[in-house]
Amino acid sequence: MNNAQIEIQLIAVIVAAACAIPGVFLVLRRMALLSDAISHAILLGIVLAFFVVQDLTSPFLIIAAAATGLLTVYLVEMLNRSKLVREDAAIGLVFPVLFSIGVILISRFAGDVHLDIDAVLLGELAFAPFSRFEIAGTDLGPRALWLMGGILIINLTLIIVFFKELKLVSFDPGLASALGVSPVAIHYLLMSQVSVTAVGAFDAVGSVLVVALMIAPPATAYLLTDSLPRMIVYSVLIGMAGALSGYWVAHSLDVSIAGCMAGMSGVLFAVAFALAPRRGLLAQALRRRRQKWEFAIAMLVIHLFTHEDLPEAESECRVDHLTEHLAWSESFARQVVERTVDSDSAVLEGPLLRLTDSGRAMAREAIVSWAPQG
Amino acid sequence: MSLFEVLQSLISDYTIRTVALGSATLGIVSGALGAFAVLRRQSLLGDAISHTALPGVALAFLLTGSRLPLTLMIGAGIAGWIGTLAVMAIVRRSRIKQDSALGMVLAVFFGIGLVLMTYVQRTPDAGKAGLDKFLFGQASTLMTRDVWTMGSIAGVALIVLFLFWKEFKLLAFDQEFGTSMGFPMRIIDILLTTLLVAAIIVGLQTVGVVLMSAMVVAPAAAARQWTDRLGLMVVLSALFGALAGVSGAVLSSLTDRLPTGPTIVLCISAVVLLSFLFAPNRGLVYNWLHGFRKRRNLAMDSVLLDLLELADQHGSRRHPHSPDALRSMSGNPLAVDKTLAELHQLGWVVRTEPGLWRLTAEGELQANRRLQELEVTR
Numbered sequence: 001m002n003n004a005q006i007e008i009q010l011i012a013v014i015v016a017a018a019c020a021i022p023g024v025f026l027v028l029r030r031m032a033l034l035s036d037a038i039s040h041a042i043l044l045g046i047v048l049a050f051f052v053v054q055d056l057t058s059p060f061l062i063i064a065a066a067a068t069g070l071l072t073v074y075l076v077e078m079l080n081r082s083k084l085v086r087e088d089a090a091i092g093l094v095f096p097v098l099f100s101i102g103v104i105l106i107s108r109f110a111g112d113v114h115l116d117i118d119a120v121l122l123g124e125l126a127f128a129p130f131s132r133f134e135i136a137g138t139d140l141g142p143r144a145l146w147l148m149g150g151i152l153i154i155n156l157t158l159i160i161v162f163f164k165e166l167k168l169v170s171f172d173p174g175l176a177s178a179l180g181v182s183p184v185a186i187h188y189l190l191m192s193q194v195s196v197t198a199v200g201a202f203d204a205v206g207s208v209l210v211v212a213l214m215i216a217p218p219a220t221a222y223l224l225t226d227s228l229p230r231m232i233v234y235s236v237l238i239g240m241a242g243a244l245s246g247y248w249v250a251h252s253l254d255v256s257i258a259g260c261m262a263g264m265s266g267v268l269f270a271v272a273f274a275l276a277p278r279r280g281l282l283a284q285a286l287r288r289r290r291q292k293w294e295f296a297i298a299m300l301v302i303h304l305f306t307h308e309d310l311p312e313a314e315s316e317c318r319v320d321h322l323t324e325h326l327a328w329s330e331s332f333a334r335q336v337v338e339r340t341v342d343s344d345s346a347v348l349e350g351p352l353l354r355l356t357d358s359g360r361a362m363a364r365e366a367i368v369s370w371a372p373q374g
Numbered sequence: 375m376s377l378f379e380v381l382q383s384l385i386s387d388y389t390i391r392t393v394a395l396g397s398a399t400l401g402i403v404s405g406a407l408g409a410f411a412v413l414r415r416q417s418l419l420g421d422a423i424s425h426t427a428l429p430g431v432a433l434a435f436l437l438t439g440s441r442l443p444l445t446l447m448i449g450a451g452i453a454g455w456i457g458t459l460a461v462m463a464i465v466r467r468s469r470i471k472q473d474s475a476l477g478m479v480l481a482v483f484f485g486i487g488l489v490l491m492t493y494v495q496r497t498p499d500a501g502k503a504g505l506d507k508f509l510f511g512q513a514s515t516l517m518t519r520d521v522w523t524m525g526s527i528a529g530v531a532l533i534v535l536f537l538f539w540k541e542f543k544l545l546a547f548d549q550e551f552g553t554s555m556g557f558p559m560r561i562i563d564i565l566l567t568t569l570l571v572a573a574i575i576v577g578l579q580t581v582g583v584v585l586m587s588a589m590v591v592a593p594a595a596a597a598r599q600w601t602d603r604l605g606l607m608v609v610l611s612a613l614f615g616a617l618a619g620v621s622g623a624v625l626s627s628l629t630d631r632l633p634t635g636p637t638i639v640l641c642i643s644a645v646v647l648l649s650f651l652f653a654p655n656r657g658l659v660y661n662w663l664h665g666f667r668k669r670r671n672l673a674m675d676s677v678l679l680d681l682l683e684l685a686d687q688h689g690s691r692r693h694p695h696s697p698d699a700l701r702s703m704s705g706n707p708l709a710v711d712k713t714l715a716e717l718h719q720l721g722w723v724v725r726t727e728p729g730l731w732r733l734t735a736e737g738e739l740q741a742n743r744r745l746q747e748l749e750v751t752r
Contacts, residue, residue, distance in 0.1 A: 027470075032477035033418050040584075082658070084650050085412070085595045092417040092591035097643045100585060100636030103510065107631050122488055208425065208584075209488075212481030219474045255492040262485025269478065279468060 007129045009247050011144050012261060015201045016213050016239035018152040021159055022193040023214035024235050027222055028170045032215045033088075034073060034191070037095035039198040039210040041072040043102035046199070051109070057131070057143065062199050069195025070188065072098060123206030125247075125257040144204055151200045155193055159232065162189065167228055205258035212262035213239060220269045223276040242268050296336045298366045299326060301345050304355050305363035318351045380624065389514065393627050396516040396524055397619035397638070400577035403528035404586070405593035405615025406535060407573040409608045410566060412594035413546045418473075419458065419567070420590030422480040423574050424583045426457025428487025431508050431578070432494055443520045446508075447527065447575045454571040457483050484583075511582030511635035513623035524576045531572040534565070542566050543604055580623060582635040589615060592642040599653035618642035673713045675744050676704060678722065681733050682741040691738060694730035 026032050045068030049061040072094055079090035128144040140146070159166065168176040169186040176183050194214070201210045221234035246261030253260075274281050303326065307316040315321060322333040337353065340346045345359030355363065383390045404420075411417055427450035434449025435441065457479050464475040507515060535542065541562045544552040552559045570590070577586050597611035622638030651659050680703045684695045697714060701707035714731060717723040722737030733741060 027474045030471050030473050032471075032473040033421075036418075036421065036477055036480065082650075084599060084656060084658075086415055086417075088415050088417040089412050089591050089595050092421065092587055093595055093643070093646060096585050096588035096592070096639045100588075100639040100643075103633055103636045104640070107633050208481055208484045210481075211477050212485055215474055215477040216482060219470050219478050222470060222474075223468060250489070253489075253493065254496065255489045256485075259485040259488035259492065262482050263489055266478070266482030266485070269482075273464065273468060281467060284467070 004129045005251075007142050007145065008125055008257070009244060011128050011142060011148060011204060012125060012243040012247050012257070013240045014145065014148045014152050015204050016217070016243035016261070017236045018148055018155055018197050019201055019210060019213035020217045020235040020239035021152075021155045021232065022190060022197055023218040024221070024228075024232050025166055025170055025190050026194065026214060027218040028228075028231075029190075032211075032219075033091055034076070035194055035198065035214045036211045037072050037076065037091050038069040038191070038195050039202070039207045040095045041098040041102075042066070042069050042195060042199050042202065043207060044068050044098045044105075046202070047102045047105045051105075062196065065199040065202075066192060066195040068098065069198065070191060073188070073191045122256060123202065123204050123209065123258045125204050125261075128204055147200050148204070151197055155197065158189065158193060162186065166190070205261065209258045209262045212265050213242075216262070216265035216269050217242060220265075220272045223269075223272045223279045238268055239265070293336070293339055296328075296332075297340050297343065297345065298362070300336055300340050300353075301355060301359045301363040302366055304346060304353055305360060305367075308355055314352070317353050319348070319353060320351065380628070384624070390624060390627065392516050392518055392521055393513045393623045394620045396521045397513060397580055397623035398616040399521065399524045399528050400573075400580055400589065401593070401615030401617065401619030402612040403531055403573040403615075404577050404589040405597070405611040405613070406532060406608050407566075407570045408590035408592075408594040408615070409597060409604075409611040410542060410546055411570060411590055412598065413604075413607075417591045417595075418476055418587065419461070420570065420574060421587035422461060422476045423454040423458055423571055424578065424586035425480040425487075426483035427451070427454040427575060427578060428484055428508065428583050429453050429490050430487075432487055432490035435494060436490065436497075443579060444523045447523065447578070450508075450575045450578055451571055453483065454574060455568060458567050458571065487583075507582070508578055509582050509584055510633045511578070511580045511585070511638075513580045513634040514627040516580065520579060524579075527572050528576050531569045531576075534569060538562065538565065546604070580619070580634060581638055582633075585635040585639050588639045588642065589619070592639070592646050593618065596642070596646045596649040599649040599656045614642065614645050618645055670713075670716070673706060673709050674717055677710060677713045677717060678733070678737060678741040679744055679748075680704065681723065681731065682738065682745065685733060685738075692732060694726040694732040696729055697731065700731075 023032075023035070026035055042065040045065035046061050048068075049058070049064030050056060053060050055061075075094045076087070076090045079085055079093065080087045085093065129142045131143045133140045133143040133146045165176070165181045165186050168179070168181055169183045173183040176186075197214075198207070198210045201213065205213065217239035218231065218235040220238050221231045224234055225231050242265035243261050246264035247257055249264060250257040250260035272280065275283075277283055300322070303322075304317055307313050310316075316325070319333070319337055322328055322337070323330050326333070328336065337346075337348070340353075340359070341348055344356055345362055346353045346355050348354075384394055385391065408420065411420055430449035430451065430453025431446045432449075433453070434446050437449075438445050440446075461472070461475045461479050464470050464479070465472050470478075541552070541557060544555075544557060545559060545562050545566060549559050549563075552562070574586050574590065577589055581589055593611040593615035594607070596614050597607045600610055601607050618641040619638055622641040623634055625641075626632045626634040626637040649657065651657050654660050677700060680700050681695065683703075684699060685691045685693060697710050700714075701710050704710050714723060717737065718725070722734055722740055723731050724734050724737075725731055
């Protein structure tokens with residue numbers, strides 16, 4: 001690995017971590033698509049600020065772009081409040097307008113500068129090390145590294161300082177305002193974070209892939225844990241893993257790094273979606289299978305329990321009667337009987353099934369727990 | 375170029391005519407199907423579908439080596455459809471909500487699409503393969519053949535929409551009722567979504583993947599302001615879509631360095647803005663005027679009733695009163711003079727001497743009528 005490669009990976013990892021932190025709250029608050037809107041709309045802010053200051057590295061660009069991000073959020077809310085359209089349509093109306101104006105301005109007036117449309121949409125991480133941060137002629141490393149590092153630190157600080165408020169507003173906005181925490185203030189705090197992060201990440205990964213880095217790792221983490229602090233940590237780690245693996249896939253195929261980072265975050269999500277303990281597809285299928293047998297065994301012991309020691313027990317408690325009484329197929333009935341006998345809940349005496357003590361206890365318990373409450 | 379010349383070139387100029395036909399087609403079909411997306415609160419599904427189409431376009435080119443729009447559209451359609459199913463599966467089978475699922479699928483597929491695009495660009499015979507125009511659209515590259523392809527897909531989509539009108543209406547307004555009536559609502563849902571996918575791929579070449587979502591949301595959002603009837607809304611939405619599509623596309627192909635997709639988006643957004651402002655019953659200006667008129671009527675009623683009350687207290691209907699007395703009774707003293715002037719114009723009050731007012735016979739009639747109305751509602 002040469003120096004540039006290390007720098008690119010560092011930037012990728014830091015971008016991913018910085019994006020994942022506000023992303024957690026976007027996912028929890030069901031506002032994921034606002035990140036899509038913001039990341040598109042900030043283009044207009046960048047372009048307008050660029051026309052004024054004529055310098056792509058000016059911090060003024062970041063301020064203007066973040067302001068456009070907040071403007072987007074405000075416009076969406078205003079439209080939503082006017083009741084003319086619902087929130088989803090409001091988002092879908094606002095950001096295309098701002099983005100379109102930005103794109104038209106670029107192609108009309110700024111065609112020759114570095115600000116071209118491809119870079120806006122796709123970013124180019126591979127070029128990030130070329131733009132250096134220098135003080136008094138000393139090279140301190142890539143500019144993007146400093147910028148995103150700063151944003152990451154700000155995001156971390158804000159999350160730690162306002163953790164309680166963010167948590168409260170995300171899970172119970174009503175209680176939050178009753179306790180004197182303004183949901184609106186916290187909302188705009190979070191949206192400012194999303195805007196600033198999106199602007200910073202814009203250069204490196206482009207406007208669409210910011211969305212992938214903000215949403216996919218938190219969504220993946222959401223499948224793995226129920227604790228908010230853990231979800232934040234997992235999101236950051238998953239984002240970093242996606243960034244690093246994405247970099248190496250891109251390196252070996254010689255394709256877009258940002259695209260691969262997004263792709264790998266998708267792959268990580270797919271793995272969690274399929275295999276997550278408790279919530280993954282596999283775990284769901286296994287649980288359903290286990291429940292099917294548990295239920296069938298419970299049905300059988302309850303059936304035996306209600307008929308045992310009664311005159312009709314001779315006919316009711318026969319194995320071959322189960323197909324009729326419980327509407328089970330013959331092979332299914334045979335398997336249930338086998339499992340019931342294996343679990344020592346009943347014993348087979350010729351054609352008849354007889355409950356054991358533990359089977360009787362199980363039946364009683366099942367009847368009590370399934371009985372209608374009250 | 376004057377308006378007349380533009381109209382003339384619409385008919386005579388081959389390129390302009392093709393562009394106009396193509397963009398009208400895409401506007402109609404995305405407008406019509408967008409109406410359902412907006413009503414079902416799935417406005418942003420269009421965003422997801424159009425972004426997920428990108429890897430499909432790139433893969434279709436990689437696999438077949440063909441740049442035929444039909445091939446690329448089929449690729450886009452399959453990818454968009456898979457993306458949609460992925461969103462549905464994620465929402466159904468995990469606790470991830472719709473918004474996160476949409477955002478993630480959109481961005482991840484788009485990322486994969488970019489990877490494939492950069493890969494395509496490196497293959498020797500590709501050059502840029504004209505694939506990049508799928509990002510922002512380029513109406514001027516439309517050819518008659520493309521318009522035929524778009525028209526056929528759009529036609530089939532609209533016919534299916536017409537055939538299953540009742541079912542789709544049910545889906546949009548009361549899905550549970552549909553289920554209880556025995557309609558296979560999930561299949562109908564998938565069918566409608568498939569039509570939306572078709573509508574979106576029709577527009578990709580002209581508007582581009584990034585902004586195609588606006589063509590799904592905006593015409594419908596505008597049409598919604600003008601009517602409460604589904605049929606009319608779909609027709610209006612298609613009309614708005616076609617109008618914006620044609621004007622945007624023609625404008626962009628006549629102007630240098632004006633990308634088509636963004637231009638169309640600005641056109642349709644102008645329609646949306648006008649609708650938000652001026653639509654009857656819902657528009658902001660309408661509501662403002664309505665509120666203004668209401669406030670004025672209220673002010674007039676209260677002054678009338680106050681005058682009647684004063685007259686009763688003095689035992690004579692002919693007794694005039696000063697505006698000061700009325701001001702002290704009014705909830706909005708500042709408006710009393712203006713209201714008196716308005717009532718005067720109607721001939722309901724009259725000034726007996728400078729600064730003193732009383733009801734006319736007509737005014738007394740009106741005031742008594744208001745009084746009765748108030749008592750009835752009480």
